[in-house]
Amino acid sequence: MAENKTNQWIIKNGSFAVPGQDKPVIQGCMVIEGDRIAYIGEEMPELENDVPVFDGTHLFFMPGLINTHGHAAMSLLRGYGDDLALQIWLQEKMWPMEAKFTSSDVYWGTALSVLEMLKGGTTTFLDMYDHMDQVAKVTEESGIRASLMRGVIGLCSEDIQRHKLNEAIQFARDWNGKADGRITTMISPHAPYTCPPDFIEKFVQAAFDLDLPMHTHMSETIAEVEQNVRDYGLRPVAHLEKLGVFSRPSLVAHAVHLTDEEIGILARNNVAVSHNPGSNLKLASGVARVTDLLKAGVTVSLGTDGAASNNNLDMFEEMRLAALIHKGVSGDPTAVPAYEALKMGTVYGAQSLFLQDVGTLAPGMKADFIALNTDQAHFLPHTDLISHAIYSASGKDVEHVWVDGKQIVKHGACLTMDEERIRREAQAAFEGLLSR
Numbered sequence: 001m002a003e004n005k006t007n008q009w010i011i012k013n014g015s016f017a018v019p020g021q022d023k024p025v026i027q028g029c030m031v032i033e034g035d036r037i038a039y040i041g042e043e044m045p046e047l048e049n050d051v052p053v054f055d056g057t058h059l060f061f062m063p064g065l066i067n068t069h070g071h072a073a074m075s076l077l078r079g080y081g082d083d084l085a086l087q088i089w090l091q092e093k094m095w096p097m098e099a100k101f102t103s104s105d106v107y108w109g110t111a112l113s114v115l116e117m118l119k120g121g122t123t124t125f126l127d128m129y130d131h132m133d134q135v136a137k138v139t140e141e142s143g144i145r146a147s148l149m150r151g152v153i154g155l156c157s158e159d160i161q162r163h164k165l166n167e168a169i170q171f172a173r174d175w176n177g178k179a180d181g182r183i184t185t186m187i188s189p190h191a192p193y194t195c196p197p198d199f200i201e202k203f204v205q206a207a208f209d210l211d212l213p214m215h216t217h218m219s220e221t222i223a224e225v226e227q228n229v230r231d232y233g234l235r236p237v238a239h240l241e242k243l244g245v246f247s248r249p250s251l252v253a254h255a256v257h258l259t260d261e262e263i264g265i266l267a268r269n270n271v272a273v274s275h276n277p278g279s280n281l282k283l284a285s286g287v288a289r290v291t292d293l294l295k296a297g298v299t300v301s302l303g304t305d306g307a308a309s310n311n312n313l314d315m316f317e318e319m320r321l322a323a324l325i326h327k328g329v330s331g332d333p334t335a336v337p338a339y340e341a342l343k344m345g346t347v348y349g350a351q352s353l354f355l356q357d358v359g360t361l362a363p364g365m366k367a368d369f370i371a372l373n374t375d376q377a378h379f380l381p382h383t384d385l386i387s388h389a390i391y392s393a394s395g396k397d398v399e400h401v402w403v404d405g406k407q408i409v410k411h412g413a414c415l416t417m418d419e420e421r422i423r424r425e426a427q428a429a430f431e432g433l434l435s436r
């Protein structure tokens with residue numbers, strides 16, 4: 001949309017989800033000025049005559065979805081190693097293939113994922129992987145927002161450990177605040193079962209030195225918890241607390257197997273949890289205690305994990321799963337209502353990534369938002385648009401996407417990425433991996 005000299009444009013006649021605010025849906029208009037929201041409300045604000053107008057009829061505007069855990073380049077391994085438990089899947093399928101990944105593979109795998117995420121309404125994603133300069137490059141080029149980190153597996157010699165840690169530090173330092181502030185970084189040992197305790201302590205020190213948050217996989221399977229007790233005499237939560245991880249702002253992925261005491265430790269230390277229901281179901285890891293975590297005051301957001309354990313990156317699916325499975329396992333139909341699932345995909349996502357100015361639609365917030373086409377059979381009647389967004393919608397209903405006030409997806413097509421080339425290169429990259 002062309003802007004006028006005040007850099008403003010206005011959306012009229014729209015319905016807007018404003019999660020976390022007094023009234024969850026507003027019917028009216030929203031003014032965008034540059035990369036931020038200047039106004040949202042039922043009344044028409046006074047504006048210059050030449051402010052461009054975008055007609056929001058039949059559109060439901062929502063904050064862009066925030067995917068708080070994943071490994072984007074793993075989309076190259078989608079469908080490669082289905083129906084296996086985590087450790088076998090990692091050791092026999094993923095790690096041997098990932099050992100062959102080149103920078104170019106990571107670039108095209110990440111591009112494939114970012115394309116899928118943007119078209120499906122995700123405007124911010126977290127990525128923990130290797131060859132992270134390539135992930136940052138895709139982020140810069142595509143216009144998406146991202147929290148990026150070099151994930152480190154420490155099952156190697158001390159020399160290689162040192163090299164990987166230095167890479168993680170260098171990446172975090174070089175890229176924090178880059179791409180017009182759309183990239184932020186974290187420090188990320190992969191998991192307590194792949195990083196020895198003294199190695200994890202070095203990551204904690206780095207996080208202090210760089211003043212950055214930490215992210216790790218934790219308590220994903222029963223086998224992992226039992227191994228932690230055998231190896232270190234503690235369950236993973238107490239183990240990471242003892243190593244100082246939670247003395248930094250922290251986000252842990254999965255946290256499926258927790259005791260009441262562990263939920264207390266996470267709550268006291270303000271540790272956020274990225275709940276990954278699709279991946280946890282597919283790998284048969286279990287069902288996280290989300291209602292208990294939320295009740296204890298823990299911030300719980302949503303992640304897809306990599307496309308090789310999901311097998312798509314549709315955050316609407318994760319919100320729907322979160323709203324459904326906790327009802328199913330608890331027998332309580334009020335567990336994770338639609339509005340709470342929406343907050344997990346938006347407001348709590350922003351909190352989990354330590355981002356202050358995304359996650360809802362309000363004056364002063366970054367203009368990261370999406371529009372769903374509600375003029376479709378599965379959105380009618382218009383009883384409750386938040387209910388429809390959680391229980392009826394999918395990423396395929398996303399018509400438009402804006403990040404930083406710039407339109408990235410228009411009528412379902414990505415304006416910033418070469419879709420045809422990405423599809424071709426990703427297929428070629430997978431075939432190259434098989435042949436090496």
Ligand SMILES: CSC[C@H]1O[C@@H](n2cnc3c(O)ncnc32)[C@H](O)[C@@H]1O
Pocket residue numbers: 071086090094095098128129130151152153190191217220279305306309
């Ligand atoms: C060091 S880069 C990230 C590393 O994580 C692996 N991974 C992907 N999904 C999971 C998961 O659910 N639990 C643990 N580790 C996972 C991925 O294959 C990369 O090697």
Ligand SMILES: [Zn+2]
Pocket residue numbers: 069070071217253305306
């Ligand atoms: Zn993961």
